[in-house]
Amino acid sequence: MNVSDNFSKNEIECRCGCGQAIIDKNLYKILEAFRSFNGDKRMITHCVNRCPKHNRISDGVKNSKHVTGRAWDGHTHGMSIDDLHKSAQFAYDKGIISGGLGFYSWGIHIDSGKKRTWKG
Numbered sequence: 001m002n003v004s005d006n007f008s009k010n011e012i013e014c015r016c017g018c019g020q021a022i023i024d025k026n027l028y029k030i031l032e033a034f035r036s037f038n039g040d041k042r043m044i045t046h047c048v049n050r051c052p053k054h055n056r057i058s059d060g061v062k063n064s065k066h067v068t069g070r071a072w073d074g075h076t077h078g079m080s081i082d083d084l085h086k087s088a089q090f091a092y093d094k095g096i097i098s099g100g101l102g103f104y105s106w107g108i109h110i111d112s113g114k115k116r117t118w119k120g
Contacts (some may be wrong), residue, residue, distance in 0.1 A: 004028035006035055012048035012069070013066055020051045022069025026099075026112040033096050034110065038087055042077040046107065065100070065111040075107030084108060092117060 001009045003023045014020040027048075034044055050058060050066040062098045076084050088108050092115075102109035104116035104120045 004032050006032060006043070007045070010059050011045045012029070013030055014049045014051045014054050015055060016051060016054040016057075020049045020069075022049055024068070024070045024112050027070055027072060027110070027116060032097060034088070034091050035060055035076075037091050037096050038079070040074045041079060044074050044077055044107075046073040048072050048073075066076065067112055070113060071100075071109060071111035073104075073107065081105065081107060089117075 002078075003009055003012060007028060009021050011053070012021050012023070028087070031043065034052055035041065039107050047066060048071065049069045050060055050064065052067055055064050055067050060066060075081065079087065084107060088097060088101055090100045099115060100109065100111040100113045101117045102120050103118070
């Protein structure tokens with residue numbers, strides 16, 4: 001089952017195996033728009049959902065948007081992390097990424113919360 005054109009329910013489930021798979025439609029609108037912006041390059045999901053227990057074990061922040069299925073961590077296939085960061089910043093500046101955007105050595109965090117950026 002797909003949650004959007006390019007993301008499957010399987011890839012958004014909590015990685016602990018509990019089956020949590022909360023689907024936030026606004027998050028997938030942002031992700032699909034960013035994917036299109038990058039020439040439809042495949043996006044590799046690291047994490048979307050985390051149940052509260054998995055969030056604690058993963059040292060996630062207490063009010064993590066991952067617990068409510070409103071955040072995506074990952075990278076884009078065929079793009080260096082530096083190019084991904086530049087592309088994400090440009091997409092954020094243009095309003096394509098309309099929520100939170102975090103920059104990390106492994107990729108990016110996008111969420112459907114309020115508009116803000118940070119470096120991790």
